[in-house]
Amino acid sequence: MSTLEIKDLHVSIETEQGAKPILKGVSLTINTGESHAIMGPNGSGKSTLASTIAGHPRYTVDSGSITLDGEDVLEMSVDERARAGLFLAMQYPVEVPGVTMTNFLRTAKTALDGQAPSLRHWTKDVKEAMSQLRIDADFAQRNVNEGFSGGEKKRVEILQLELFKPKFAILDETDSGLDVDALKVVSEGVNREHSKGNMGTLLITHYTRILRYIKPDFVHVFVDGRIAEEGGPELADRLEEEGYDRFLVAGTATAGA
């Protein structure tokens, strides 16, 4: 069993007006097998949390800690974090010129495992995972994310989740921009991997609809860089009825849901 522990995390970004604090003391512990949902309005800092865990250079950690089984994640480079078992399904996956999906997936798998996968099994695994996620076979020969639609990019993120088998998966708004069919396909992919029992899941979302397909054990409401309320799955139902308004009366003028 593994534990990802975030303690009193304060994060800021550089803007033209100087450093702007975004995360204002976030604490969260996820264990293998657990599924956590972070829900919050736009601009509340959800992606900042996700990107900080992955190590995006734009974000500065001012104080607090992130550890994976006691190891200091903040000391690790981006690729070391991935090799330690952290996976971020990005909200806006970038197009990478010049690199085919096939070559990318194999190179990443090799880096993550420390050795090249057996070619025969690997090809079969990739094919199978692609077909389960209803990704056309010809995507394998296309450049990473190049010309993919929003929904296709998200499926390809989950494809990687299934192939790379991380210890912890952070899914940043994987649901947004998906139609109902795609949402189902993608959710099934996450559930398939989660149900194997070797992964902890942190599902970041703005809407509640993905929670019909992926059942979280814990729900955290994120407002203005903090966790405003925590609870079980019932909290998600309440949010579906009431929206985020009740958390926003305090007057941060963040865009409402």
Place this chain on the structure above:
Amino acid sequence: MAETTQLTPELTDEKARIGSPSSPEKIAIDGFTEEGENLSPTNTGAEQHGLKKHSHGDDPVVPEASRGERLKSYKLADFPPLTGREEDWRFTPIKRLRGLHTDALTGSGPEVTVSGASNILVETVERTDPRFGSAAIPEDRVAAAAWEAVTQATVVTIPDETEADCDVTISINGTDEAPAAQHLIISAGKFSKAVVVLDHHGKTTLAQNIEIVVGDGAQLTVVSVQEWDDDAVHASSQQAKIGRDARFKHVVVTLGGDLVRLTPSSFFTAPGSEVEMYGLYFADAGQHLEQRLLVDHAVPNCKSRVTYKGALQGQDAHTVWVGDVLIRKEAEGTDTYETNRNLLLTDGTRSDSVPNLEIETGLIEGAGHASATGRFDDEHLFYLMARGIDEKTARRLVVRGFLNEVIQQIKVPVLEERLTEAVERELAAGNY
């Protein structure tokens, strides 16, 4: 590390596609107003990427009505002195030509050594030899200056109906910087088959004319590799005259040199032939690598494909690609497509890419072009690293994948390997 194969990036941005190469019947285009575009002979629509504004950008450019009307002459006096404002010199920093455009080209020039196949003919001939001018006529002042200055040429002949028993390497080794001229003639006889590699290295200030004769039914590949020392200056006109039912493949690979300016041209003279022209260039800080090519479809039923790819890294790395494709009135049934792609690896680089398609008949199979310049930036790097790939491997992955499409066209394994390694050295030399 998986170091492997299958890196062919797909082209997804087929802009300005006219017709389809696979479509069996000819398509007629009325008036060519929309599709039969003449992409600005004055090149006001040049795609310019990168951050630095080009120093010649504001100067007036002398326009030319059609690429087909450009002056051709063996006489230097017919070309006025260069100002840098000429349409075909406007991107070139002529101050860095080190006298190629002004001085007498009296240097002894790089040494030429031909090796490889045993069933071909290698000669050194005087300029009175009738084969001078068998494929080329200079189209710019530097080429004309070289034409007048040379006293001899190296002629490599693949006899009729002969398949070279081995690849032919023409090693061109420069040892000094005195402005010099050089002339080479490669002649592939009827139904012959050969691969000829021009291997340029060392130091030089060189104006070069290479004439290539591709006989009826011949299959000729010419690969021109520029791996000069850092301070070399090289202007090379490489003109091919292509006979009936011939296959000609031309590949240029430019990695080294301070200023390298190549003008490869393919002239179709009889129907049924196919030309593939590939280019790969990797510009480092301060390098100017320019390629201006021409495919002249002057006869019916010929096919051409042009694919040039470039990577740039470092302050003031500058590349230029101009792809002129002419489909003349007589050239019914032409099928042509040209592509240029550039990858900017760092800030401070500049890549100019100008496709220019002139179509004088609507009765063609297809004609199109694509030009795209992408940037490899921190977000790409983050994406790959977030999947466990270390930074060095990530960069190598991108550049290798990007350039491999051209490298794997060379089909000379030893050379492919050498160039792959050279590209990786270029990458490693970048100061990231």
